[in-house]
Amino acid sequence: MKIEINTKNKDFLVTLFKEYYFKNIGLLSPPIQMHNREFGFMTFDGRVIRHLTFSKIGSLKAYIIQNVPSDIFCSNAYYQFPTFPINEKRWRGADMIFDIDLNDLTLPCANEHTFYICSNCGVVSRDLINLCHECHSTKILKNTIPCFRCINSLKKETKNLIEFLKKDFGIQEQNLEISFSGNTGFHVVVFQNNYLLLDSKSRSDIVGYLMGKNLSPESLGVRNDKRGYRIKIPLSGYSYGWRKRIVQKMKIPEVSNDQLNKFIKKMGGYQSFKNEIDKIAYELGLKIDPQVTTDIHRIFRMVGSLNGKSGLSKIVCNDLDKFDPMNDSCFFEDDRNVDISMNIPLKFSIKGKKYTLDKSISTVPISVAVFLISKRLANIVNSSS
Amino acid sequence: MSIILGKDDLAKYPFLEEAGTYIRESHFDLDDFNRSEFLHIIERATKRIEFALIQGKVFIDLEKYDIELFTFLVSLIMMKYIGEDSAIKKFSLLEAIRVERFLISDLLQEKDLRKKNLIISKIFRELFQLDVELDAKNKNLFKMNISDYLQRATPFNEVEWKLINRAVDNGYVYLDGDETVRLIRYEIYTLMYNRIKNMNITKIPEQIKLHATLVKNKLTPSIKYARRISDLPPCIKKALELLNKSENLPHSARFMLATYMLSIGKSVDEVVLLFQNAPDFNEKITRYQVEHLAGKKGSHTKYTVPSCCKLVNENLCYATIDCKGITNPIQFGRKK
Numbered sequence: 001m002k003i004e005i006n007t008k009n010k011d012f013l014v015t016l017f018k019e020y021y022f023k024n025i026g027l028l029s030p031p032i033q034m035h036n037r038e039f040g041f042m043t044f045d046g047r048v049i050r051h052l053t054f055s056k057i058g059s060l061k062a063y064i065i066q067n068v069p070s071d072i073f074c075s076n077a078y079y080q081f082p083t084f085p086i087n088e089k090r091w092r093g094a095d096m097i098f099d100i101d102l103n104d105l106t107l108p109c110a111n112e113h114t115f116y117i118c119s120n121c122g123v124v125s126r127d128l129i130n131l132c133h134e135c136h137s138t139k140i141l142k143n144t145i146p147c148f149r150c151i152n153s154l155k156k157e158t159k160n161l162i163e164f165l166k167k168d169f170g171i172q173e174q175n176l177e178i179s180f181s182g183n184t185g186f187h188v189v190v191f192q193n194n195y196l197l198l199d200s201k202s203r204s205d206i207v208g209y210l211m212g213k214n215l216s217p218e219s220l221g222v223r224n225d226k227r228g229y230r231i232k233i234p235l236s237g238y239s240y241g242w243r244k245r246i247v248q249k250m251k252i253p254e255v256s257n258d259q260l261n262k263f264i265k266k267m268g269g270y271q272s273f274k275n276e277i278d279k280i281a282y283e284l285g286l287k288i289d290p291q292v293t294t295d296i297h298r299i300f301r302m303v304g305s306l307n308g309k310s311g312l313s314k315i316v317c318n319d320l321d322k323f324d325p326m327n328d329s330c331f332f333e334d335d336r337n338v339d340i341s342m343n344i345p346l347k348f349s350i351k352g353k354k355y356t357l358d359k360s361i362s363t364v365p366i367s368v369a370v371f372l373i374s375k376r377l378a379n380i381v382n383s384s385s
Numbered sequence: 386m387s388i389i390l391g392k393d394d395l396a397k398y399p400f401l402e403e404a405g406t407y408i409r410e411s412h413f414d415l416d417d418f419n420r421s422e423f424l425h426i427i428e429r430a431t432k433r434i435e436f437a438l439i440q441g442k443v444f445i446d447l448e449k450y451d452i453e454l455f456t457f458l459v460s461l462i463m464m465k466y467i468g469e470d471s472a473i474k475k476f477s478l479l480e481a482i483r484v485e486r487f488l489i490s491d492l493l494q495e496k497d498l499r500k501k502n503l504i505i506s507k508i509f510r511e512l513f514q515l516d517v518e519l520d521a522k523n524k525n526l527f528k529m530n531i532s533d534y535l536q537r538a539t540p541f542n543e544v545e546w547k548l549i550n551r552a553v554d555n556g557y558v559y560l561d562g563d564e565t566v567r568l569i570r571y572e573i574y575t576l577m578y579n580r581i582k583n584m585n586i587t588k589i590p591e592q593i594k595l596h597a598t599l600v601k602n603k604l605t606p607s608i609k610y611a612r613r614i615s616d617l618p619p620c621i622k623k624a625l626e627l628l629n630k631s632e633n634l635p636h637s638a639r640f641m642l643a644t645y646m647l648s649i650g651k652s653v654d655e656v657v658l659l660f661q662n663a664p665d666f667n668e669k670i671t672r673y674q675v676e677h678l679a680g681k682k683g684s685h686t687k688y689t690v691p692s693c694c695k696l697v698n699e700n701l702c703y704a705t706i707d708c709k710g711i712t713n714p715i716q717f718g719r720k721k
Contacts, residue, residue, distance in 0.1 A: 170556020219550035
């Protein structure tokens with residue numbers, strides 16, 4: 001949901017976004033087969049412009065500096081005719097994309113830094129609301145400022161994904177790109193040729209695999225029957241993929257008919273064994289956004305572009321462990337201060353500095369203002385302090 | 386030393402290039418089928434077709450290679466003459482299952498690894514461009530790359546074919562012989578179907594026509610089942626329940642609900658009204674989107690209801706016992 005933005009805030013962000021692109025345009029690198037990609041933009045008025053094509057990075061950069069969009073997207077798909085309507089584009093494959101977002105991790109600390117903002121009047125609440133208590137609008141936007149724990153959890157989940165992709169799917173390091181989304185997640189893109197032509201249904205199966213869904217006891221050689229269960233060790237053994245993960249987690253050292261039988265009996269039979277598998281699969285399964293990966297026509301945020309929901313850049317992470325989103329993806333220079341008014345009192349850190357802001361007018365560096373206004377948590381008062 | 390397929394192999398796999406070469410080199414003429422000494426071939430082909438079309442069974446009898454090759458050829462000509470698409474499809478499927486049985490047996494029982502590899506090469510690689518390899522440790526285990534597997538396995542709805550229920554490692558899926566063969570059933574079926582459909586015979590021998598006509602007269606029209614929708618599936622009920630509480634449904638749930646309602650015959654107006662409680666309801670936008678899904682706007686493609694599998698992955702599935710056996714919400718409550 002795109003929340004309406006007032007003219008003063010909009011003018012402020014447009015000026016700063018333009019400045020960013022003017023100074024950092026080199027961060028936007030051309031995607032592979034650029035001429036086969038569809039480009040899309042979101043304007044600061046919330047309009048989406050799609051089905052555009054740029055054959056050279058120079059023309060894309062010129063368009064961006066001239067039009068200053070709030071968000072820039074590029075298709076994961078390769079098309080023969082990128083500007084045609086979706087059914088006439090002639091799909092020629094798509095990079096496999098993954099989105100790991102805070103919304104899907106459901107972390108216990110989420111409530112501490114999640115805000116609910118009325119898209120009509122801009123009132124901010126820390127409590128979950130379906131109805132604005134000021135203007136009674138039901139259009140409520142959820143917004144989060146990830147904390148240190150959130151970022152670490154996101155990194156951990158991203159690493160788990162990379163391990164799955166490398167070990168199980170044979171994806172090579174050079175065919176992987178990990179980036180910070182610019183807001184509350186990480187994106188992973190797989191460029192490996194043998195996965196490019198997979199349709200949406202096949203990608204959905206891969207998503208199910210990664211998330212640990214539909215794992216059956218039968219695949220571990222345990223079948224339900226009238227007498228309870230019977231065991232037939234699979235020919236392909238337990239050395240690979242999910243089977244390996246499950247027997248390792250269940251601490252069954254060497255799987256034999258007898259070992260497995262004893263284990264299942266001890267657990268209480270087939271259903272208990274199934275429940276345990278479901279539990280482990282959920283625990284070890286990845287928390288990714290299934291829609292992103294199964295969409296083979298998606299326009300996906302472009303590396304080097306600003307995220308309109310935060311004012312932070314989507315940026316490639318070469319060293320995930322050391323990456324600090326609130327520092328490494330904030331490119332605004334703090335060479336001047338501006339006055340903002342907060343919609344809610346807030347404590348947070350950006351670019352290594354801690355800020356405690358109450359609801360009165362505060363004078364803050366540019367990076368802080370861009371971040372808070374993009375998050376709809378503050379309004380610009382005076383941009384020439 | 387190079388190894389070639391033996392005549393016994395051609396008997397089992399009469400669709401291979403080598404089988405065609407044998408028939409061409411035998412200087413056989415189609416008119417020869419009108420001669421009495423070939424009547425047993427036509428009668429054998431008739432039996433093979435009746436097994437498939439009337440009894441719904443696979444013809445498992447295996448004769449000497451020359452008899453098999455000619456029986457196969459006559460069967461295809463007879464099916465071409467019968468001409469009914471549903472019959473050709475059924476015959477092609479049962480022929481595919483016949484081939485499957487021979488192939489499984491060869492892959493499991495063949496002790497000579499070079500011979501095993503030759504069969505893999507001839508059928509999987511040359512015919513269907515599918516790269517199947519024998520596992521280095523266990524010669525009864527086969528592996529293929531994940532994308533090849535997915536392209537063939539995703540049409541199967543059984544949970545056992547889901548990637549998660551397979552041995553997966555380093556980009557490969559490991560399979561038993563029968564599973565490997567099962568994956569190419571559709572390709573063998575398509576090969577048979579296309580062979581019959583694309584046959585161009587100017588003059589079909591009278592004896593073949595006569596026998597084909599007799600088979601055709603025995604075929605009964607397929608039974609059609611009347612279906613009715615008795616109730617809404619739980620995923621749809623849940624989406625409606627959330628909408629009634631003015632909760633913000635994700636895009637995927639809205640898509641599911643709208644396509645489902647359109648599929649059961651609701652009008653665009655009725656579907657638009659369903660969304661009036663959505664917190665961000667905008668009649669103009671909703672109408673445009675529903676009309677788009679109904680195929681009345683944009684690309685004019687009518688969108689179908691997402692499968693149960695997709696809904697599970699999107700966390701939209703609330704299956705109950707009544708959902709047993711269905712693969713799409715649209716099948717819920719339908720009774721024969």
